[in-house]
Amino acid sequence: MTTETQSTEERTQKLEGLGTRRKRVEDVRFTQGKGNYIDDFKLSGMLFGAFVRSPYGHARVKSINKEGALALPGVRAVLTAEDLKPLKLHWMPTLAGDVQAVLADEKVLFQGQEVAFVVAEDRYVAADAVDLVEVEYEDLPALVDPNQSMAAAALVLRDDLQGKTSGAHGPRKHHNHIFTWEVGDAEGTARAISDAQVVATERIVYQRVHPCPLETCGCVASMDKVNGHLTVWGTFQAPHAVRTVASLISGIPEHKIRIVSPDIGGGFGNKVGVYPGYICSIVGSIVLGVPVKWVEDRMENLQATAFARDYHMSGEIAATQDGRVTALRVHVLADHGAFDACADPTKYPAGFFSICTGSYDIPVAHVTVEGVYTNKAPGGVAYRCSFRVTEASYFIERMIDVLARKLDMDPAEVRRRNLIRKEQFPYTSALGWEYDSGDYLTALDKALNTVGYASLRDEQRRNREAFARGETRKLMGIGVSFFTEIVGAGPIKNCDILGLGMFDSCEIRVHPTGSVIARLGTISQGQGHATTFAQILASELGIPAENITVEEGDTDTAPYGLGTYGSRSTPVAGAATAMAGRKIRAKAQMIAAHLLEVHDDDLEWDVDRFRVKGVPELSKTMTELAFAAYNNVPPGMEPGLEAVSYYDPPNMTYPFGAYVCVVDVDVDSGVTEIRRFYALDDCGTRINPMIIEGQVHGGLTEALAIAMGQEMAYDASGNLTNASLLDFFLPTAVETPSWETDFTTTPSPHHPIGAKGVGESPNVGGVSAFSNAVIDAFAHLGLTHTQMPHDHWRVWKTAEGLGLTPA
Numbered sequence: 001m002t003t004e005t006q007s008t009e010e011r012t013q014k015l016e017g018l019g020t021r022r023k024r025v026e027d028v029r030f031t032q033g034k035g036n037y038i039d040d041f042k043l044s045g046m047l048f049g050a051f052v053r054s055p056y057g058h059a060r061v062k063s064i065n066k067e068g069a070l071a072l073p074g075v076r077a078v079l080t081a082e083d084l085k086p087l088k089l090h091w092m093p094t095l096a097g098d099v100q101a102v103l104a105d106e107k108v109l110f111q112g113q114e115v116a117f118v119v120a121e122d123r124y125v126a127a128d129a130v131d132l133v134e135v136e137y138e139d140l141p142a143l144v145d146p147n148q149s150m151a152a153a154a155l156v157l158r159d160d161l162q163g164k165t166s167g168a169h170g171p172r173k174h175h176n177h178i179f180t181w182e183v184g185d186a187e188g189t190a191r192a193i194s195d196a197q198v199v200a201t202e203r204i205v206y207q208r209v210h211p212c213p214l215e216t217c218g219c220v221a222s223m224d225k226v227n228g229h230l231t232v233w234g235t236f237q238a239p240h241a242v243r244t245v246a247s248l249i250s251g252i253p254e255h256k257i258r259i260v261s262p263d264i265g266g267g268f269g270n271k272v273g274v275y276p277g278y279i280c281s282i283v284g285s286i287v288l289g290v291p292v293k294w295v296e297d298r299m300e301n302l303q304a305t306a307f308a309r310d311y312h313m314s315g316e317i318a319a320t321q322d323g324r325v326t327a328l329r330v331h332v333l334a335d336h337g338a339f340d341a342c343a344d345p346t347k348y349p350a351g352f353f354s355i356c357t358g359s360y361d362i363p364v365a366h367v368t369v370e371g372v373y374t375n376k377a378p379g380g381v382a383y384r385c386s387f388r389v390t391e392a393s394y395f396i397e398r399m400i401d402v403l404a405r406k407l408d409m410d411p412a413e414v415r416r417r418n419l420i421r422k423e424q425f426p427y428t429s430a431l432g433w434e435y436d437s438g439d440y441l442t443a444l445d446k447a448l449n450t451v452g453y454a455s456l457r458d459e460q461r462r463n464r465e466a467f468a469r470g471e472t473r474k475l476m477g478i479g480v481s482f483f484t485e486i487v488g489a490g491p492i493k494n495c496d497i498l499g500l501g502m503f504d505s506c507e508i509r510v511h512p513t514g515s516v517i518a519r520l521g522t523i524s525q526g527q528g529h530a531t532t533f534a535q536i537l538a539s540e541l542g543i544p545a546e547n548i549t550v551e552e553g554d555t556d557t558a559p560y561g562l563g564t565y566g567s568r569s570t571p572v573a574g575a576a577t578a579m580a581g582r583k584i585r586a587k588a589q590m591i592a593a594h595l596l597e598v599h600d601d602d603l604e605w606d607v608d609r610f611r612v613k614g615v616p617e618l619s620k621t622m623t624e625l626a627f628a629a630y631n632n633v634p635p636g637m638e639p640g641l642e643a644v645s646y647y648d649p650p651n652m653t654y655p656f657g658a659y660v661c662v663v664d665v666d667v668d669s670g671v672t673e674i675r676r677f678y679a680l681d682d683c684g685t686r687i688n689p690m691i692i693e694g695q696v697h698g699g700l701t702e703a704l705a706i707a708m709g710q711e712m713a714y715d716a717s718g719n720l721t722n723a724s725l726l727d728f729f730l731p732t733a734v735e736t737p738s739w740e741t742d743f744t745t746t747p748s749p750h751h752p753i754g755a756k757g758v759g760e761s762p763n764v765g766g767v768s769a770f771s772n773a774v775i776d777a778f779a780h781l782g783l784t785h786t787q788m789p790h791d792h793w794r795v796w797k798t799a800e801g802l803g804l805t806p807a
């Protein structure tokens with residue numbers, strides 16, 4: 001019999017399970033400078049690699065002279081495409097079914113492209129040697145405008161694809177065309193648009209931006225030639241997928257490859273893909289027989305690693321006079337840069353862009369997306385976003401505002417009239433997605449009431465009158481956005497990456513003393529998985545979270561998983577964690593029945609123990625059962641208390657939120673002050689409210705960056721004109737306003753604990769709220785849209801264009 005000294009409440013609190021604002025266990029090492037990042041790795045005999053990169057956006061490589069570099073003391077090797085050719089590693093497959101030059105093969109196609117890889121005894125010598133490699137280029141004209149990519153006379157960018165009339169995603173109709181992807185009812189949409197009472201059209205560009213994780217990309221490759229084992233420590237968001245790809249590319253058997261992602265300083269999609277640095281470090285280690293480290297610098301990261309967005313969207317939205325949307329049509333021109341290296345599930349070359357009907361009950365819709373090549377860096381990753389969802393959300397949230405202007409209706413009211421109603425869930429959208437759950441009106445009403453929307457609009461009316469009278473030079477703008485996310489890829493039947501189904505996993509071992517180690521197929525890059533996944537298990541197992549260690553990122557120990565990006569960890573690996581926990585509990589229940597000499601069904605679960613129904617004083621705690629698992633199990637049962645779950649989600653989860661942004665725009669300087677930003681998120685069951693708030697704060701800060709300043713700007717020759725953080729906007733505490741967060745809770749009906757993802761939501765919903773607010777400041781003057789980013793200069797130009805600035 002177990003004696004009880006604590007109340008149910010005290011026992012529950014002790015667990016620090018679901019819903020607890022548990023402090024992040026990771027922060028103990030991070031705040032003491034004890035994190036273990038790639039650049040902290042020091043292995044015996046380790047060498048350092050650095051790239052010679054193209055200064056040109058488009059050029060023919062006529063010759064490469066390594067002699068000067070090789071003569072520098074400390075330089076051990078200089079690799080070029082010619083050196084990689086015998087190994088067939090001069091080109092590598094991309095995640096999107098294209099190929100990418102590892103080192104420039106006859107041509108360079110974007111500024112910053114990798115041309116040669118220098119390996120030296122230290123990083124400084126490597127950097128000096130980079131300057132001594134002489135590359136002779138023949139400069140070629142560059143193609144930077146995607147609108148020109150498919151002109152009849154457009155330059156041929158990809159010599160290697162000449163004559164190829166089909167690619168990974170179907171027919172190619174031009175030498176710079178990658179794919180055309182189409183979904184929806186073309187005829188029905190055309191009919192609805194031509195019959196509509198009102199049609200609003202707009203061309204909306206979501207500019208090219210860059211994820212900018214604090215830690216850049218890097219790796220240490222170490223080939224043990226004696227045993228034939230390759231170990232690579234790297235900034236990988238999907239270590240298992242990297243292991244499989246590394247095996248397929250190199251021919252090294254997969255069981256002889258170990259990929260480890262140690263602490264990672266932010267990913268945001270930037271660390272999903274495979275970069276030439278990884279391949280060259282591995283080759284360097286194989287050739288030289290010692291470990292080779294490569295860590296890119298900040299400018300290299302900005303110039304050459306995966307960009308995001310660059311979607312050029314032409315939209316039409318049809319509606320009735322009273323604001324009911326009847327159809328949506330959009331054509332997207334997607335600039336993928338020099339190689340198609342987008343990170344999307346195989347079947348979706350435009351990601352989940354077809355979630356672009358958003359939170360609205362739109363009867364019919366049609367989407368076409370055309371991907372094209374330009375002389376820019378490859379990428380197209382989900383920058384804090386689930387595969388082009390941010391583009392989709394920005395598009396629909398701007399289109400609703402554009403429509404509201406045309407109808408002369410309040411933008412929040414247009415939203416209210418079209419939101420999918422609670423009773424319509426599960427809701428199948430016109431473009432085929434099945435939204436799992438939602439209660440949109442409750443969320444919108446809560447948001448509008450909390451910010452005092454009606455009085456904000458009154459204040460705005462008074463502000464405009466005062467502006468007209470010349471009493472102020474500031475205009476007030478109010479931006480509303482209501483977004484729906486789609487996160488948690490799989491299911492396997494729909495989603496794979498390079499043929500690997502997008503499930504995820506958790507393996508649990510309960511030790512005899514009742515402490516636990518759980519290993520997952522995901523990898524935290526700052527999201528706090530070690531904290532939150534222990535909380536899921538604490539609630540499932542009745543074992544305090546502090547007694548549960550969560551480990552990720554080592555392919556030798558973690559079960560196979562598809563990694564962390566697109567807010568998939570909680571919907572997929574979080575579900576696997578709960579399911580594996582339930583397997584443990586089921587076994588523990590049988591052991592309890594054996595010890596208490598009752599039938600399994602006579603037991604009930606009570607926070608951290610099983611009790612005999614009707615005889616509550618007869619119970620066994622999980623700690624007792626853990627020990628019994630190693631010495632007194634029922635006859636025929638295997639000893640031990642371990643379980644693994646590979647979870648293929650039946651559907652994705654659909655978090656949502658209502659955001660309101662209030663700005664004051666100074667028309668003389670173009671400076672926009674964010675007066676207030678309110679973010680209501682619904683991510684289903686909340687595991688750790690404090691971590692969720694942190695995720696929302698971080699995501700909103702990135703949304704602020706994108707909406708108000710970030711743009712990768714190329715000149716006509718293909719030069720990236722803002723290739724350093726002096727020119728590329730990365731907000732600091734100075735620019736970042738304080739955020740108000742709020743929530744509603746609509747659990748996912750198919751997730752074991754009802755949780756949906758949240759990490760991407762603030763970026764998905766935030767960008768349009770900022771943009772809508774800035775444009776709203778000028779709406780009474782007839783402005784319906786201006787392109788992001790809304791930096792001071794562009795906002796000032798808008799004011800000037802509207803005749804607001806002194807002549």
Ligand code: CDP
Binds near residue numbers: 529532571759
């Ligand atoms: O895949 P990623 O970790 O980037 O995104 P996520 O699944 O949205 O989780 C981000 C962080 O928020 C994790 O620590 C989650 O466990 C936590 N979270 C939570 O506490 N409750 C939720 N309903 C969703 C996420």
